Amino acid sequence: xxxxxxxxxxxxxxxxxxxxxxxxxxxxxxxxxxxxxxxxxxxxxxxxxxxxxxxxxxxxxxxxxxxxxxxxxxxxxxxxxxxxxxxxxxxxxxxxxxxxxxxxxxxxxxxxxxxxxxxxxxxxxxxxxxxxxxxxxxxxxxxxxxxxxxxxxxxxxxxxxxxxxxxxxxxxxxxxxxxxxxxxxxxxxxxxxxxxxxxxxxxxxxxxxxxxxxxxxxxxxxxxxxxxxxxxxxxxxxxxxxxxxxxxxxxxxxxxxxxxxxxxxxxxxxxxxxxxxxxxxxxxxxxx
Ligand code: 13P
Numbered sequence: 001x002x003x004x005x006x007x008x009x010x011x012x013x014x015x016x017x018x019x020x021x022x023x024x025x026x027x028x029x030x031x032x033x034x035x036x037x038x039x040x041x042x043x044x045x046x047x048x049x050x051x052x053x054x055x056x057x058x059x060x061x062x063x064x065x066x067x068x069x070x071x072x073x074x075x076x077x078x079x080x081x082x083x084x085x086x087x088x089x090x091x092x093x094x095x096x097x098x099x100x101x102x103x104x105x106x107x108x109x110x111x112x113x114x115x116x117x118x119x120x121x122x123x124x125x126x127x128x129x130x131x132x133x134x135x136x137x138x139x140x141x142x143x144x145x146x147x148x149x150x151x152x153x154x155x156x157x158x159x160x161x162x163x164x165x166x167x168x169x170x171x172x173x174x175x176x177x178x179x180x181x182x183x184x185x186x187x188x189x190x191x192x193x194x195x196x197x198x199x200x201x202x203x204x205x206x207x208x209x210x211x212x213x214x215x216x217x218x219x220x221x222x223x224x225x226x227x228x229x230x231x232x233x234x235x236x237x238x239x240x241x242x243x244x245x246x247x248x249x250x251x252x253x254x255x256x257x258x259x260x261x262x263x264x265x266x267x268x269x270x271x272x273x274x275x276x277x278x279x280x281x282x283x284x285x286x287x288x
Contacts, residue, residue, distance in 0.1 A: 003068060003101040004214065005082040006132040006228070007168050009044040010204040013227040018283030019218075021210070023045035024085060025063075026053050029264050030239075031070060033271040035212050038078050041276060043284040045078065045166055046102065048230060049095075052145035052167040060084075060098035068099070075164035081132065085230070086147045089118050096129060104134035104146035104171070106147065112158060116165065123166050134228075135162045138173025140208040144232065151177060156195040163200040169228055172196050176209035188217050191225060197225035204228060211237075215281055231278055235271045242270035 004021070013020050023034045025047050038045035047067060057176050067082050083102035084095040092103045092116035105122050107115030119135045126133040137159045141151025154172035163170050174196075175189040188207075197205060210218075211233040218229065246266045251257045279285050 001071065001077050002081045003082050004081060006038050006102045010169055010227050011081050014202060014204045014225065017222060018287060019222050019227050019229045020044050020284050021045055021282050022048040022083060022228055022230040023235060024048040024050060024053065027057065028066065029268045030271060031067060033179055033268045034275055035059055035070060035074060035076050035080065035146045037272045037275040041279050041285045042078060042288045043279045046081045046083050046228065047061050048232065050085045050145040051087060051091045055170050057145050059110060060095050060100065064099035086144055092122055096131065102132040106136045108136040108139045116161065119162060119167065120165050125278050134167035134171055134206055135167040136171040137162050140173055141177035142179045144178040153189055154196060156199050159196045160199040163203045169204040169206050170200060171206040171208055176207060178209045179211065181212045188221060188285045190220060193221060193224045199233065218281055231281055235274050238270040239267035242266040
């Protein structure tokens, strides 16, 4: 199956009260681990690519070509969207050209009028091509691949204005943070989420910073209209821990344990386990 827009999978998720995971990818192993897990669990999936990860993988064209080819070669039949994460205006245009099926325009750091103007333009462009588009209001705290946010809670009226532009899905800052949550984190602002959901109706809402949010908060957020949850750091942590364990056990020095296909295997398996746990928690298993 070719790459698809995230529209159908997210509208189904919103109506069915579950969420689809966006798992950020960094390289071939990551992509393969996420795709094969989605297929095994018969779950729709969104592959997130930050601008930094796109650059690391040598460019958006490489990422789109690799993903398309991998879907074909692995016989992946579940719906897969390839999505730019926290894109700037130019990055969005490049990804559309490169063959991504979904983009996020993050205009949250711009004056609101400018966020509206640029989002409007990109909504028109994506509509013409049948792609999905995510916009952001308020900001996600912490740092995501060089994108730093102060973590302002989104203004529900601004959320409504951006939602009414016809975006596919809307990310709203509700106290969520990229990366590991600090000890003194106050938790998600469910009051704000409730107001945003009341004003944006059927529009699928996006929860960034999925790493480390307690399960009960994830479930409550889904109950209040969140239908896409982004996870990045947690896969990186599980990959790193499994790789560390392999090396610290001296396995790279036994036989041909240094072969990258062996060296990277425990990390790739760890990513699969994290993705599986999240898909079970989000409720997307069996929903392809
Ligand atoms: P985490 O790195 O906290 O999982 O956040 C991922 C994210 O929101 C990507 O946009």
